[in-house]
Amino acid sequence: MAKKKDDFDIEDVEKKENKLVSTIITIVVILIWIAIIAILIKLDVGEFGTKITPIFKDVPVINKILPENTSEKTENDEDYPYKSLGDAISYIKELEVQLADKQKNNGKLKNKNEDLQKEVDRLKVFENNQKEFESLKKQFSEEVVFGEDAIDYENYMKYYESISPDVAKELYEEAVDRYACNEAYMEQADAYARMEPDAAAAIFIEMTGDLDIVINLLKCMKSADRAEIIGAISEVDPNYAGKLTKLIVP
Known part of the structure; x- marks a missing residue:
């Protein structure tokens, strides 16, 4: 009996040893395959x-067995859409050229704007001088023709036809009207012109029954004096002022 028991114990030990060996071999085989796969990766x-x-x-851990070059390439591909460093450098140079062109064009536009502004300023000065010249020219013409020391209007009528059309037309029409006035009307018209416009207007309003006299007196005045008096009349009687204006116009 004791012998059989010893035999069973030996068999159990052998089975356990065989099982352990099989387990170890299996683990080793798995590790070998894992190592092989890791090497392949x-x-x-x-x-x-x-x-x-x-x-x-x-x-973690697994990323340690990944190919280094592939990992770096993947990260670079995500950050930079270039196939190579040379492509990136070429693109940078292209951008630098474009930037330089834009800066150059901006500089040209800036210089052009400055030149245009200078020209505008110059033309403004010329325009102001021209306006002042025209004003002085008209004032001088009026003084020469209608001033106190002016000579006979007839001597200037031909001259007016040769000067500036706008100024000539205005002065010529006024000269013709005043030339047609007789001496009596001229003296009386000058007297009314030297009065305050409101005072002269009040007198003319009272002369509604003598329109011919009022019209002749107004025609013998300077256009500026006539306008002031008619303006004063319009403030009191606009209809009468309008009627006078229509009769004065040739």
């Missing part, structure tokens, strides 16, 4: 490592 055999890099690149 690391060496990127068949681009296997490249394919799984996007999946496991952020997984």
